[in-house]
């Protein structure tokens with residue numbers, strides 16, 4: 001990977017981190033307990049409970065992803081960055097650009 005590609009990816013990672021952090025703030029707000037005496041109908045309350053479960057799942061995933069992004073930013077200057085952790089083959093730039101937290105090539109990720 002060239003220095004230019006590396007600095008571009010670091011920038012992308014930081015953008016993804018900022019996005020994940022703002023998603024977490026938003027989702028944390030959404031998963032607050034649903035009030036039982038709120039003046040909403042039974043159906044709306046059921047919707048709210050269903051949405052809460054979906055948002056809780058999204059929050060869990062986003063937190064996990066943020067952790068991965070922070071880890072990958074931590075190694076962005078090392079020679080291992082951009083190499084598959086399993087087979088050591090270079091991970092295609094396009095994959096890193098799209099999913100900068102990737103630590104494996106597509107082939108290893110599918111295994």
Ligand SMILES: [Zn+2]
Nearest residue numbers: 084087105108
């Ligand atoms: Zn691999």
